[in-house]
Amino acid sequence: MELLLTNLAHGFGVALSLQNISFALLGALIGTAIGVLPGIGPVATISLLLPITFGLPATTAIIMLAGIFYGAQYGGSTTAILLNLPGEVSSVVTTLEGYKMARNGRAGAALATAALGSFFAGSIATILVAASGPLLTQVALSFGPADYFSLMLLGLIIACVLAQGSIIKAVGMVVLGVALGLVGTDVQTGQQRFTFGIPELSDGIGFVPIAMGMFGIAEIVLNLERPESRSVLSSKVGSLWLTKDEFKRATPAVLRGTVVGSFLGILPGGGASLAAFGSYMMERKMSKGRHMFGQGAIEGVAGPEAANNAAAQTSFIPLLTLGIPSNAVMALMVGALIIQGIQPGPRMVEAQPDLFWGLIASMWIGNLMLLVINLPMIGMWVKLLQVPYRFLYPSILVFCCIGVYSLNNNVFDVYMTVLFTVFGYMCNKLKLEPAPLLIGFVLGPMMEEHLRRAMLLSRGDWSVFIQRPISATMLGIAATALALMLLPNIRKGKDKALAE
Amino acid sequence: MQLKINAKDLASGIFLVLVALVGLYLNQDHSLGTARRMGPGYMPMMVFYIQAGLGALVIFFSLFSGPDPLEKWTKMDWGSLALGIAAGTLAWKLSPSVWGFFGQTYNAVGLGITVGFLVMAISAGWKLLAIICAAVALFGLILEKGGFFAALTAVILVSCVAEHTHTKKGVAGLLVFLLVLCWWVFIYELDIRVNLWPQS
Numbered sequence: 001m002e003l004l005l006t007n008l009a010h011g012f013g014v015a016l017s018l019q020n021i022s023f024a025l026l027g028a029l030i031g032t033a034i035g036v037l038p039g040i041g042p043v044a045t046i047s048l049l050l051p052i053t054f055g056l057p058a059t060t061a062i063i064m065l066a067g068i069f070y071g072a073q074y075g076g077s078t079t080a081i082l083l084n085l086p087g088e089v090s091s092v093v094t095t096l097e098g099y100k101m102a103r104n105g106r107a108g109a110a111l112a113t114a115a116l117g118s119f120f121a122g123s124i125a126t127i128l129v130a131a132s133g134p135l136l137t138q139v140a141l142s143f144g145p146a147d148y149f150s151l152m153l154l155g156l157i158i159a160c161v162l163a164q165g166s167i168i169k170a171v172g173m174v175v176l177g178v179a180l181g182l183v184g185t186d187v188q189t190g191q192q193r194f195t196f197g198i199p200e201l202s203d204g205i206g207f208v209p210i211a212m213g214m215f216g217i218a219e220i221v222l223n224l225e226r227p228e229s230r231s232v233l234s235s236k237v238g239s240l241w242l243t244k245d246e247f248k249r250a251t252p253a254v255l256r257g258t259v260v261g262s263f264l265g266i267l268p269g270g271g272a273s274l275a276a277f278g279s280y281m282m283e284r285k286m287s288k289g290r291h292m293f294g295q296g297a298i299e300g301v302a303g304p305e306a307a308n309n310a311a312a313q314t315s316f317i318p319l320l321t322l323g324i325p326s327n328a329v330m331a332l333m334v335g336a337l338i339i340q341g342i343q344p345g346p347r348m349v350e351a352q353p354d355l356f357w358g359l360i361a362s363m364w365i366g367n368l369m370l371l372v373i374n375l376p377m378i379g380m381w382v383k384l385l386q387v388p389y390r391f392l393y394p395s396i397l398v399f400c401c402i403g404v405y406s407l408n409n410n411v412f413d414v415y416m417t418v419l420f421t422v423f424g425y426m427c428n429k430l431k432l433e434p435a436p437l438l439i440g441f442v443l444g445p446m447m448e449e450h451l452r453r454a455m456l457l458s459r460g461d462w463s464v465f466i467q468r469p470i471s472a473t474m475l476g477i478a479a480t481a482l483a484l485m486l487l488p489n490i491r492k493g494k495d496k497a498l499a500e
Numbered sequence: 501m502q503l504k505i506n507a508k509d510l511a512s513g514i515f516l517v518l519v520a521l522v523g524l525y526l527n528q529d530h531s532l533g534t535a536r537r538m539g540p541g542y543m544p545m546m547v548f549y550i551q552a553g554l555g556a557l558v559i560f561f562s563l564f565s566g567p568d569p570l571e572k573w574t575k576m577d578w579g580s581l582a583l584g585i586a587a588g589t590l591a592w593k594l595s596p597s598v599w600g601f602f603g604q605t606y607n608a609v610g611l612g613i614t615v616g617f618l619v620m621a622i623s624a625g626w627k628l629l630a631i632i633c634a635a636v637a638l639f640g641l642i643l644e645k646g647g648f649f650a651a652l653t654a655v656i657l658v659s660c661v662a663e664h665t666h667t668k669k670g671v672a673g674l675l676v677f678l679l680v681l682c683w684w685v686f687i688y689e690l691d692i693r694v695n696l697w698p699q700s
Contacts, residue, residue, distance in 0.1 A: 412605075412606050460537075
């Protein structure tokens, strides 16, 4: 406990340096803007801004990228409540009750609930990250290569199970991502694999061209294909203060949402949208105001908003302790760390205490900033909504182009981005999910390394994966999850749940 | 039992299998090694076998889970796709002999991509995708020789063609705004190494 406090104090020292705090603020501001604007998500934004962070120290870079991520959770709820348009996937459920509240003239209360609930949940989740991080790291240090391999496999499988649509297609995309990760020089023998003699490919396919092409530019094309249907803002925000009754009803919902969100955020493949949905289902069944659902129940805003923010924080746990990304945003964080020369994993806490504790402290500071950014400045964000998409997309495109080029100062990356734009567009038309591909791409090379090491240690004996208890448990969970999803009833339940 | 073909899944499955087969073919160059000492070809072999298997499963299930048809391609779409690929390939292969600039680095590839997509943009089905891709490729083509500002202008102007509600005034304002913003962020603040003006 005492150690935790010392560490946190150290973290705050790092996070409160002028540079780190200003980049945390910048990240939070950009994140909120992204969250408010429909049509560009955190994955696209973070990949867009990755090149900008290269010049920064690693800690500052990660602090800013993290700020974008949780900033987007806050901003997404604003549009959900005021316009019935989810700015982010994770705020889809907020539209259900939040927009109703706005139509009842309680938009201000809904916004305040969302912001305060998020802040509370974010603070609790941050403490959770700080407390569990070092503990889990201890556990992770006893992992052998075989355990790591199985753990990554489990992460990949769960990410697929929870993905929307067909599981087999999602697994197919993961494997395709792993295959793309094979391109480049083989680490152990130095042999070139699948490079077609192109020198730029000997370091592997760039992470940024894939992310930007598939999530950034392909998304622009798809948005342009849909005619713009943004209703003009008419509802007034109204008073931000909650009534006593509203406060009484929102508090337990926030508490439940925090618990649900923190738990679902840690799960591989979980994350903010799943957490928000889980909390919404729970409130509809359990809360005192359940009879009011559909007419603007405050519990339906408080719970999911707390949950999605809690999950956004706790999804950092697997990344920081095990080096395993649990969703596409975390995959981008791994990319950012690797570009900075830091191998994410259990050794990070000791090797990079500034980064680990600084990031945790900055999460809390960032949440506090977001509270200020969101509540008193709500009018400014509403104005931002009135910028038409026809001005936004050329701006995004220009930033993508310069960003991709500045990675290596090589136009090759620009053309790779075009290739992945076409691929991303095709995937959308074929209902293939791009997120599992990105996770597979990031985990693939690590899995190969651990697999080869494990097999070398076991002298070519495959049974090592079921003889080691940790590894066997992971594989067991993965197999169970897959088997459960193949049962038609549960699958239908999941599809229904994710579609709502 | 009647076949209800899910065309989207069918196409996805075929795509996965094809990529896996190409991968397995290319992987013949790499030594497999043994399970104990895996060579560079071992992991790719496993990955592509699994991928082929999954693709086959997707194809199998697609026969019953439909109907979910693909978007219809018009004759125009097919024609412009073929024409675009032909024009792009020609531009890529022939351009170096026309102007030495295209013989350097990836300029011929960039020209090929740009020309190909611009041709594809003729048909309504490809218009948006083709214009955006052409804009990005044009950026790569112009940047090193024509400089930062020329490349940005090209991206912005070409991409604005994609949206019919743009007005001349709006585009001009956007152009000036973005040029200043990008100069400030990338040149003044971040100082990326790139030519600002055309090189002779």
